[in-house]
Every structure is written in C-alpha cells, then in structure tokens.
Amino acid sequence: MKISRILYASSLTVLVFFACLGIIHAHANDSVFLHRYVGDESCEVCHSSLRIGQQFQVWGGSPHARAYQDLKSPQALEVARKFGIADPTQDQRCLSCHTTAAGAPLPEILSTFRKKDGVQCESCHGPGEDYSHFSVMIDPVKSRASGLVSKPSENTCKTCHNPSSPTYKGFDFKRDMARIAHPIPEAFKKEVKELGKGE
Numbered sequence: 266m267k268i269s270r271i272l273y274a275s276s277l278t279v280l281v282f283f284a285c286l287g288i289i290h291a292h293a294n295d296s297v298f299l300h301r302y303v304g305d306e307s308c309e310v311c312h313s314s315l316r317i318g319q320q321f322q323v324w325g326g327s328p329h330a331r332a333y334q335d336l337k338s339p340q341a342l343e344v345a346r347k348f349g350i351a352d353p354t355q356d357q358r359c360l361s362c363h364t365t366a367a368g369a370p371l372p373e374i375l376s377t378f379r380k381k382d383g384v385q386c387e388s389c390h391g392p393g394e395d396y397s398h399f400s401v402m403i404d405p406v407k408s409r410a411s412g413l414v415s416k417p418s419e420n421t422c423k424t425c426h427n428p429s430s431p432t433y434k435g436f437d438f439k440r441d442m443a444r445i446a447h448p449i450p451e452a453f454k455k456e457v458k459e460l461g462k463g464e
C-alpha cells in the first residue's frame with residue numbers, strides 16, 4: 266500500500282517535471298498527451314492521390330499555402346510599416362495568423378515541419394503526429410482520440426479571420442469555405458468503410 270503510494274507520488278513528480286519543461290501539457294481537448302506538428306508533407310503522402318480527392322493540391326493552390334511567402338510582398342511591407350515592423354516574416358504579430366503553430370513551444374514541432382508553408386493542414390485539423398497513420402486515419406474513433414479535428418468549425422477560421430487582421434475583408438463561413446473546399450469523393454469513403462469492416 267505504502268510502496269504504491271510512493272510510486273504514485275514519484276510518477277506525479279516526473280509528470281510535473283516534464284510539464285514544466287513544456288513536454289507534456291493539456292490541450293483544449295483535455296488530452297494530457299502531446300500531439301506534435303509534423304507539417305504538410307506528412308499529409309501529402311496520402312492526400313495527393315486522385316482517388317482520395319487531392320486535398321494537398323487544392324490546399325497548395327489556395328491563399329493559405331502562400332500566407333507566409335506573402336509576408337515578403339511589397340503590400341505586406343507596407344502593412345507592417347504602419348505597425349513599426351521592419352520584417353513581417355520575423356514578427357510574431359504577423360506570424361500568428363500567417364503560419365502554423367506560431368505560438369507553439371519548440372518541443373511541439375518536429376523537424377519535418379516547415380514554417381514557410383504558411384497556414385497548413387494542421388492549423389485547422391490539429392497537430393498530426395499521432396493521427397497521420399493509415400490505421401488511425403481510417404478509424405474515426407481512433408483519429409479523433411489522436412488529436413484530429415475532422416470538421417474544423419467556423420470558430421477555427423475566426424481565430425485568424427477577424428478584425429485584428431490589418432487587411433480584414435469580412436468573413437462568411439459558407440462562402441469562404443466553398444473557396445477552399447477539399448472534399449473526399451463519396452466513392453473513396455465507401456471503399457474505406459468496406460476496408461474497416463474487413464479488419
């Protein structure tokens with residue numbers, strides 16, 4: 266009884282230690298396990314095929330994929346100047362909406378992640394380390410438990426599409442979602458369901 270209590274106490278100490286290092290921390294979804302950012306290339310492997318609907322290419326052609334690079338444009342420099350910012354690609358006040366994982370501590374970001382890819386899949390779908398594996402992705406229960414936000418909400422969009430954007434143009438979820446839509450074809454969803462049953 267006593268020993269187990271000591272063990273419990275020491276495991277708590279270890280947890281608190283790692284929590285202080287920022288290696289473990291609670292997310293909005295209450296998970297105490299850390300899901301780290303892997304970057305869009307880790308999604309490309311599967312989400313660039315024609316059968317699944319080429320989400321990678323659709324995103325790649327969208328303004329989100331350019332969001333970081335656009336911070337180098339003359340227009341961005343103009344906007345930045347009004348805030349006394351010399352280089353918007355280095356300033357958190359611009360990066361917070363023009364990149365993914367802008368505020369995340371370093372241990373949360375894997376080496377495959379590239380800031381220059383702008384507002385990536387994981388900005389909306391959550392950090393992908395634990396869900397971006399085939400056996401997890403095809404299981405709606407497992408994927409959500411591993412951090413996947415399968416249907417990001419209007420509120421997710423509004424963390425960036427709001428009046429604190431210096432160039433705010435307004436936001437209409439239905440209209441703006443249609444502009445970046447990247448659905449999976451029904452035929453493929455059926456295929457995956459059959460596969461799930463077979464297992």
Ligand code: HEC
Pocket residue numbers: 303304305307308309310311312386387390392393394396397398399402403404405408414415416449453454457458
């Ligand atoms: C190993 C292949 C693979 C990788 C890597 C992968 N996916 Fe998937 N993903 C799939 C498959 C297959 C489905 C279809 C599952 C279904 O229809 O039930 C899917 C479905 C999804 C869905 C819809 C899930 C649902 O239940 O509605 C989202 C969102 C998604 N993936 C995002 C991502 C993101 C973001 C990444 C990268 C961080 C990623 N995926 C990496 C194979 C993959």
Ligand code: HEC
Pocket residue numbers: 305308312320321322324325329384385386387388389390415416417418442445447448449450
């Ligand atoms: C700006 C936010 C955003 C980004 C960036 C984004 N998605 Fe999505 N994604 C969404 C939303 C919102 C939905 C749900 C759409 C709906 O239900 O109408 C969705 C749905 C999906 C689905 C499920 C489609 C279906 O028919 O069930 C997949 C798969 C997916 N995204 C993969 C990706 C991948 C892979 C990337 C990166 C290459 C990516 N998404 C980038 C917001 C985003």
Ligand code: HEC
Pocket residue numbers: 328329331332333335336361362363364365384388389417418419421422423424425426434438441442444445
């Ligand atoms: C992490 C911040 C972020 C999130 C979350 C986000 N966006 Fe964006 N979005 C941007 C930025 C930054 C741009 C401008 C990129 C550029 O042009 O360089 C943009 C541009 C767009 C554009 C093009 C707007 C135009 O007038 O050219 C559409 C449409 C859009 N986003 C839709 C969405 C939708 C829908 C969601 C939610 C599902 C969403 N965004 C979530 C940051 C975000």
Ligand code: HEC
Pocket residue numbers: 335336338340341342344345348350353358359360361362363424425426427429430431432433434435
């Ligand atoms: C609160 C989130 C947010 C912040 C902070 C932010 N942006 Fe943006 N930015 C956006 C969104 C969303 C868009 C898409 C257009 C809009 O504002 O509705 C955008 C678009 C842009 C555009 C393209 C405008 C166009 O006509 O499409 C430029 C340039 C830009 N931002 C520069 C900056 C600079 C420079 C900073 C830092 C001083 C910055 N942004 C900070 C969210 C943000």
